[in-house]
Amino acid sequence: MGSTIAEEELKIGGRVLDLDDLAHAPAEYRDLLVQLLLVQADGEIGVRDLGYFELIGKFPTAADQWMAARVATEEIGHFRYANAVLNHVGYDASHRVFVDRSERYLGLFRHEMHDWVEFVTFKGVVETMGRLLLEGMFHCNFLPWRATVRRIWQEEKGHIGFGVTRLRRLCATDEGRERAQAALDTWYPRVGAVARPSRFSQACLDWGLRDLSNEELAARFRAETNPWIEELGLQVPGGHPAGGGLDRCGLDR
Amino acid sequence: MTGERLDDDPTPAAGRGSAALVQEALCWLIDASVVVHTIGEPAVVPRGPHPDEMWELGKVCADRLGLVVRLNRLARRHGVSVEDRLARPDRHFLCSGLRLASWEEAIVVEALCGAFWRLFFESFMNSAESELDEIVRELWTASQQFIRYGQARLAQLLGGGGSVVEAAVDRWLLVSLAWADEVPPPLDAAWLAAGIRTRSNDEVRGDLREELAMSLQANDLSVPTACAGMLAAPEVRWVDLTERAAPAGGGFRPATFAYSERTTGRVTAAGPNADRSPTVAPPEGR
Numbered sequence: 151m152g153s154t155i156a157e158e159e160l161k162i163g164g165r166v167l168d169l170d171d172l173a174h175a176p177a178e179y180r181d182l183l184v185q186l187l188l189v190q191a192d193g194e195i196g197v198r199d200l201g202y203f204e205l206i207g208k209f210p211t212a213a214d215q216w217m218a219a220r221v222a223t224e225e226i227g228h229f230r231y232a233n234a235v236l237n238h239v240g241y242d243a244s245h246r247v248f249v250d251r252s253e254r255y256l257g258l259f260r261h262e263m264h265d266w267v268e269f270v271t272f273k274g275v276v277e278t279m280g281r282l283l284l285e286g287m288f289h290c291n292f293l294p295w296r297a298t299v300r301r302i303w304q305e306e307k308g309h310i311g312f313g314v315t316r317l318r319r320l321c322a323t324d325e326g327r328e329r330a331q332a333a334l335d336t337w338y339p340r341v342g343a344v345a346r347p348s349r350f351s352q353a354c355l356d357w358g359l360r361d362l363s364n365e366e367l368a369a370r371f372r373a374e375t376n377p378w379i380e381e382l383g384l385q386v387p388g389g390h391p392a393g394g395g396l397d398r399c400g401l402d403r
Numbered sequence: 404m405t406g407e408r409l410d411d412d413p414t415p416a417a418g419r420g421s422a423a424l425v426q427e428a429l430c431w432l433i434d435a436s437v438v439v440h441t442i443g444e445p446a447v448v449p450r451g452p453h454p455d456e457m458w459e460l461g462k463v464c465a466d467r468l469g470l471v472v473r474l475n476r477l478a479r480r481h482g483v484s485v486e487d488r489l490a491r492p493d494r495h496f497l498c499s500g501l502r503l504a505s506w507e508e509a510i511v512v513e514a515l516c517g518a519f520w521r522l523f524f525e526s527f528m529n530s531a532e533s534e535l536d537e538i539v540r541e542l543w544t545a546s547q548q549f550i551r552y553g554q555a556r557l558a559q560l561l562g563g564g565g566s567v568v569e570a571a572v573d574r575w576l577l578v579s580l581a582w583a584d585e586v587p588p589p590l591d592a593a594w595l596a597a598g599i600r601t602r603s604n605d606e607v608r609g610d611l612r613e614e615l616a617m618s619l620q621a622n623d624l625s626v627p628t629a630c631a632g633m634l635a636a637p638e639v640r641w642v643d644l645t646e647r648a649a650p651a652g653g654g655f656r657p658a659t660f661a662y663s664e665r666t667t668g669r670v671t672a673a674g675p676n677a678d679r680s681p682t683v684a685p686p687e688g689r
Contacts, residue, residue, distance in 0.1 A: 198449035198457065206445040206464070212475045212485040216468035219445055223461030229454050247454055 273313025513553025
């Protein structure tokens with residue numbers, strides 16, 4: 151198709167784009183799409199610096215060590231998926247691989263884990279927000295990304311399952327529950343940085359790249375995680391301190 | 404059964420029961436398999452040059468740990484476990500505390516030192532203990548894949564200049580040669596006598612030295628000074644493909660890899676620049 155795609159067609163909804171259509175999409179849409187993919191890729195590769203791989207050998211059982219290695223490796227794979235879509239639209243995120251932790255776009259990935267309990271807490275609780283973010287792109291109007299989102303989502307569900315089951319096991323003892331609470335107190339508030347309203351997320355909603363607002367994501371996150379956190383005998387940490395967010399992410403071209 | 408180290412046991416090795424010897428073999432197989440932790444291989448995954456390489460090495464580590472889980476299932480039935488072994492500061496193959504410092508070192512260890520693991524697992528093949536035979540076949544098959552992965556990436560690394568590889572070889576080759584000396588001779592003899600192990604320490608050591616020397620030569624890598632006495636030049640054998648007669652009906656001469664030539668006994672010459680020597684007899688039992 152050779153004609154220009156009108157902004158309204160994308161904003162009102164119903165119009166979906168394939169790779170060939172992208173050249174005819176408004177420049178703002180194209181920029182936003184690249185930015186969205188870049189942020190996703192940056193977050194996925196952020197795991198290389200979170201301490202996942204260094205913690206694999208610290209898990210208490212051979213089965214856990216195996217699962218932790220699979221989970222960590224699949225996160226690297228998610229970067230490759232997102233970067234492959236970026237490559238298809240003429241961009242690359244390889245320059246984000248080795249950036250300093252403090253330079254990650256999402257505040258969530260500017261930290262380091264020191265204990266395998268943090269790993270499972272991250273997977274069991276924090277990753278739920280990652281899954282919800284992906285679900286918010288199930289109807290993304292850029293079809294190559296929509297297909298990739300499903301693929302990542304499928305694996306993220308497995309990661310969350312790993313975290314949830316290990317957290318449950320951990321919370322069966324007082325000592326374990328204490329460790330889980332400490333990890334939760336550290337990581338749960340950090341999710342707030344992802345769920346804050348931002349101009350970027352609003353633009354994604356406006357252009358049909360996402361269909362769940364950050365407020366909706368935060369509400370769903372709380373509704374889904376809080377009851378079972380309490381069921382485990384843990385306390386939901388209060389407040390979502392500000393920080394991070396996506397606004398500072400810019401295109402480098 | 405408690406999983407205590409039997410090579411510390413004052414009972415003469417030959418006097419131990421078969422069950423105890425199988426249990427001891429499982430301890431050694433676990434210790435060999437958890438070297439992935441001992442050398443800190445997962446920790447160098449994020450140091451790969453690109454996410455593709457990180458993902459690949461991550462998969463290798465995960466596959467290795469998956470095999471550890473399989474081994475653990477069997478070991479538990481014999482009274483030992485991976486978790487217990489990992490907690491022991493005196494387990495085998497501790498590599499003198501050496502840990503991988505880079506992704507490149509991980510590649511060298513997979514490509515070159517990996518030969519030891521394959522040979523070690525192979526030494527328990529056809530064991531009188533069928534469960535042991537079954538698990539080592541699985542470990543052996545996976546080892547082949549890990550070595551191939553390492554060799555493929557090693558070739559790429561060497562294409563970009565060999566200094567990093569040479570440094571890694573210097574650091575790790577002696578360690579892997581030392582692995583072949585860890586099984587105490589009395590235990591080796593007891594395993595062989597009980598039919599639990601089918602290839603001796605000497606055979607494993609000999610094959611390892613030969614294979615390492617050949618791998619170094621094939622990759623144009625120098626033998627580290629510290630290993631020079633162990634990897635003597637005559638052990639490196641070349642198949643001189645130019646000596647192959649063309650098929651009677653015309654066509655290409657068969658090109659084969661030197662290693663398979665050695666195992667099938669069709670080695671025809673010594674090193675390419677050396678004097679021609681008589682056909683080398685193949686090692687027995689391969």
